[in-house]
Amino acid sequence: xxxxxxxxxxxxxxxxxxxTLKYWKPWSQFWNISGIVIILLALVENISxxxxxxxxxxxxxxxLIVYFLYLSxxxxxxxxxxxxxxxxxxxxxxxxxxSLGILLIVQDLLTEKFxxxxxxxFVSFAQIIEQITTDHKLLWDSTVxxxxxxxxxxxxxxxxxxxxxxxxxxYRQFNYWAFPYLKVIGIIPAAAWMPLTLVIFPTxxxxxxxxxxxxxxxxxxxxTIGGVQGISSEYFESAKTLGFSEWRIMWKIVIPGSLPxxxxxxxxxxGLSFTMLVISEMMGAKVGLGWYINWARGVGNYxxxxxxxxIMAVLFSLIFxxxxxFQTYFLRWREQNNH
Amino acid sequence: MVQLAIRNVSRTLxxxxxxxxxxxxxxxxxxxxxxxxxxxxxxxxxxxxxxRLISGxxxxxxxxxxxxxxxxxxPNVSRGxxxxxxxxxxxxxxxxxxxxxxxxxxxxxxxxxxxxxxIELMGLKGFESSYPHQVSGGMAQRAALAxxxxxxPKLLLLDEPMxxxxxxxxxxxxxxxxxxWQQTKTTMVLVTHDIDEAIYLSxxxxxxxxxxxxxxxxxTNPLDxxxxxxxxxxxxxxxxxxxxxxxx
Numbered sequence: 001x002x003x004x005x006x007x008x009x010x011x012x013x014x015x016x017x018x019x020t021l022k023y024w025k026p027w028s029q030f031w032n033i034s035g036i037v038i039i040l041l042a043l044v045e046n047i048s049x050x051x052x053x054x055x056x057x058x059x060x061x062x063x064l065i066v067y068f069l070y071l072s073x074x075x076x077x078x079x080x081x082x083x084x085x086x087x088x089x090x091x092x093x094x095x096x097x098x099s100l101g102i103l104l105i106v107q108d109l110l111t112e113k114f115x116x117x118x119x120x121x122f123v124s125f126a127q128i129i130e131q132i133t134t135d136h137k138l139l140w141d142s143t144v145x146x147x148x149x150x151x152x153x154x155x156x157x158x159x160x161x162x163x164x165x166x167x168x169x170x171y172r173q174f175n176y177w178a179f180p181y182l183k184v185i186g187i188i189p190a191a192a193w194m195p196l197t198l199v200i201f202p203t204x205x206x207x208x209x210x211x212x213x214x215x216x217x218x219x220x221x222x223x224t225i226g227g228v229q230g231i232s233s234e235y236f237e238s239a240k241t242l243g244f245s246e247w248r249i250m251w252k253i254v255i256p257g258s259l260p261x262x263x264x265x266x267x268x269x270x271g272l273s274f275t276m277l278v279i280s281e282m283m284g285a286k287v288g289l290g291w292y293i294n295w296a297r298g299v300g301n302y303x304x305x306x307x308x309x310x311i312m313a314v315l316f317s318l319i320f321x322x323x324x325x326f327q328t329y330f331l332r333w334r335e336q337n338n339h
Numbered sequence: 340m341v342q343l344a345i346r347n348v349s350r351t352l353x354x355x356x357x358x359x360x361x362x363x364x365x366x367x368x369x370x371x372x373x374x375x376x377x378x379x380x381x382x383x384x385x386x387x388x389x390x391r392l393i394s395g396x397x398x399x400x401x402x403x404x405x406x407x408x409x410x411x412x413x414p415n416v417s418r419g420x421x422x423x424x425x426x427x428x429x430x431x432x433x434x435x436x437x438x439x440x441x442x443x444x445x446x447x448x449x450x451x452x453x454x455x456x457x458i459e460l461m462g463l464k465g466f467e468s469s470y471p472h473q474v475s476g477g478m479a480q481r482a483a484l485a486x487x488x489x490x491x492p493k494l495l496l497l498d499e500p501m502x503x504x505x506x507x508x509x510x511x512x513x514x515x516x517x518x519x520w521q522q523t524k525t526t527m528v529l530v531t532h533d534i535d536e537a538i539y540l541s542x543x544x545x546x547x548x549x550x551x552x553x554x555x556x557x558x559t560n561p562l563d564x565x566x567x568x569x570x571x572x573x574x575x576x577x578x579x580x581x582x583x584x585x586x587x
Contacts, residue, residue, distance in 0.1 A: 234426035237396050242440030242490065243416035252439065256430035333430040335472040 019088050027091030032075040035094050038101030039068045045105050046126065052115040053124075059133045060126030064104075071097060123303045131307040139292065143311055146288040150277050150319075153209045157216025157273070158266060164217070165224020165262070170254055179225075186218030190276050194283055204284035208277075215276040216269040220262065227261025228254055260334065263327045270323060274316050289315075342526055343370040343393065343494060348402035350388055361551035362388045366402070368545060368554060372493075373524045377537035379584070380547030380555075386530040387423075389552070390496050393528060394420045406494060416444065419487030419495040423502050425479045427471040427486070433478075434458065434467035437485045444490070457485040461515060477508035481515055488519055497529040501536065513539060521564075534580050538573060539566050546583050556583055 043064040046057055071090075078087035104125060110116045111124035119127075132139060164182065168175045190211045197207035235257060239249050281290025289308050296304030348366040351359050362385040370376050378386045391397040393404055395414040404411040406418065414420070427436045437457060441449035458464055461481040463474075471479050480500050487495060497516070501509040517540055520527055531537055537544050544558045558580060562572055 232426070234422050234424070235428060237414070238420070238422065238426045238428070240396065240414040241394060241416070241418065241420040242443055242486070244440075244443045248443050252431075253428070256428070259430070333432075333470040333472075 019085065023088040023092035025092040025095065027078060027087060028094060029079070031094035031098060032071070032078070032090065035097035035101060036068060036071045036075060038098050038105070039064060039071060042101055042104045042108070043068065046108055049109070049113045051112045053112045053119055053127070055112050055124065055127050056130045057126050059129045060124075063129055120300065120302045123306055127303050128306045128310055131303045132310070135304065135307060139289075139307065139311060142287060142289045142292045142308075143315060146277060146281065146290070147315065149205070149208055149281075149288060150212065150273065153212035153277075154216055154269070154273050156209065157213030158220050158269065160213065161217040161220025161265065161269070162224055162262065165221040165265075166228060166250070166254060166258070168221070169225040169228025169258065170250065175225075182218070182221060186222065190215040190272075191279055194280065198284050204286075207284060208280040211280045212273050212276045215272040219268040219272065220265040223265025223268070224258055224262045227258030230261065231257035256333075259330055263331065267323065267327075270320065274312075278312070340372055341369045342372040342374075342407055343528070344405045345369070345389075345393070346402050346405075348389075348392060348399045348404060350385070350392060350397070350399050352388070363392075363399075364551040364553050366552070366554060368557060370526060370528070370543075372526055374543060375520055375527045375529070375541040376543050376545060377529045377531055377541035378545045378547060379531055379534065379537050379580070380552065381549045381584070382532060383550050384547045385550065385552030386547060387498055390420075390498050390528060390530050393494070394418050394496050396420070416440065416490050417493045419490055419492035421480075421483050421487050421495070421497045421500045423499045425471075425483035425500070427479055427483050429471050432468045432470055433463055433474065433482050436471070436482055437463075437489060440486060440490045450489075453489050454485075457489055460518070461485045475508070476504055477512055480504065480512050484512075484516065484519065488523065488525070491523075492525060495525050495527045497527060499530050499532070502532070509533075509536070516540060517564075534577055534584070535568060538562070538576050538580070539568060544580065546580065558583075 043061060046061060046064065051057070074086060074090035078090055081087060108124055108126065111118075111122055112126060113124075123131075164178065168178055168182070193214065194207075194211060197210050198204065201207035201210060231253065235253050236249065239253050244252065277288075278290040278293070281288040282294040285291040289312055293305050293308045296302070296308065345366055345368050348363060349361070350363040351361050354360045366389060368376075378389060380386055388397065392399050393406075393411065395404075395411045395418065398412065411418075427433075428439065431439060434454065438449055438451075438454045441454065458467060461478075461484065463478060463482060463485070466474055466478060471482070474482070484497075484500065500516075501512050504512060513536060516527070516529075519525070520540070527540075529537070529540060538560060542560055544560060546555045546558065547553065548555045558576075560576065562576065567573060
């Protein structure tokens with residue numbers, strides 16, 4: 001980076017450079033059109049080859065049409081405007097779209113068309129989508145309930161972790177008294193507490209919150225401690241010569257300085273929290289995606305299990321993406337030279 | 340008028356093996372208000388330790404440091420400190436960094452015009468919202484200098500702030516420091532290993548011996564401002580100090 005560019009120029013250049021770093025595959029007419037053709041083929045295949053199994057293919061076909069229209073739109077857009085985010089994005093993922101189209105055709109033929117992978121344990125994507133549309137109300141309620149439970153528990157766990165981590169990282173006395181307990185208690189897998197929490201807590205919802213928060217608390221606290229202890233002493237000394245109060249040192253030095261490490265803890269906790277969410281819902285809950293899977297297993301409808309898995313994939317990816325955005329925003333001051 | 344007084348100060352630290360290491364031995368000197376003192380000496384002679392003792396970041400076992408008659412026991416905003424690597428907070432923008440001390444002191448109603456004044460004086464206009472890693476080393480040092488000087492300290496302590504800079508940037512930062520000193524009349528104490536820098540900036544130069552650091556001599560700089568680095572008087576003084584620094 002040249003020091004001679006002003007901030008506005010710098011930001012613009014940075015954005016452009018980030019775009020080409022992130023979406024590094026160059027735009028290719030061939031791959032974009034191939035993607036469109038493959039999705040069209042998947043649609044034709046699904047309509048023309050007769051199904052061996054009982055399935056309503058309409059929702060799947062609508063999905064393919066929407067996918068086809070989306071790819072056509074981005075291709076035309078990129079072809080006309082020749083720059084910008086959408087072109088870089090669709091150009092970069094065009095090869096992946098082709099592979100996804102092939103995958104859709106292959107799985108459709110293997111399952112519902114020729115029953116090589118047969119029901120009930122293997123189902124086609126068309127059957128999963130059909131299941132999602134027929135169960136959409138129950139699934140929506142389950143998704144909302146799981147999301148709320150996850151959000152509350154994660155925030156509680158992360159907050160406790162951050163507070164403990166900051167105090168232990170900053171104050172020797174606190175570290176002396178709390179760290180040994182953290183090490184011994186935090187290392188226990190949250191799932192091990194499950195039989196106890198179900199009896200100890202008055203409601204199963206509270207026990208679920210406890211279990212998920214417990215899974216989150218430890219990695220966040222542990223990484224926050226490391227983050228605080230890794231802050232260069234020069235920042236603390238500067239703060240002292242600038243007349244910072246202890247409270248201000250905490251707020252302006254300790255918290256921002258430990259954020260990079262804190263985020264590593266948060267991302268570790270994210271995976272653990274998803275695991276605990278599903279497990280705890282399977283055990284005690286009467287609602288939620290984990291409960292839905294357990295219920296589907298009970299009645300032997302594996303298509304429903306697949307449906308819940310697909311929804312989880314979307315939901316958890318979304319949470320991951322949002323968390324990443326938070327990280328990018330809060331760590332915007334960090335030098336990014338690891339490309 | 341004597342502002343800074345250092346009396347019989349000694350400091351012993353521990354080396355990596357836990358053995359006591361005498362860093363400073365029997366340091367005595369005084370500085371008047373508005374002076375520019377440079378402390379020069381071989382590396383490891385305790386220059387930085389001495390500066391830390393003046394700031395209150397460290398305390399001596401023997402002797403005491405007083406500023407305006409008050410004994411120094413802890414860091415205070417009246418004694419600014421610029422670190423070797425600036426130590427701007429990387430998570431704050433240049434402007435946030437410069438105003439951080441003022442905000443700590445006065446809350447949101449800090450003197451924004453003063454901050455703007457120094458942003459312009461330091462040539463940081465247009466970079467207010469940049470983060471430290473986005474600006475050059477010279478700019479970061481000027482920002483660190485501004486962050487301390489906006490606090491209007493009685494004493495500004497400079498710990499080799501130009502040590503990590505290239506020759507061009509160094510001259511540029513020296514010029515800024517000189518300008519600030521002349522405008523604000525702040526007493527400054529500069530630790531450096533660069534003889535030219537010491538001669539160019541200071542009114543008196545303290546020459547220290549290798550460890551344990553003692554004051555070998557205090558040289559009064561007779562040169563008038565503006566100083567010319569290539570003048571004969573400058574060269575002569577340079578030679579005198581160079582000779583005094585030949586310990587081996």
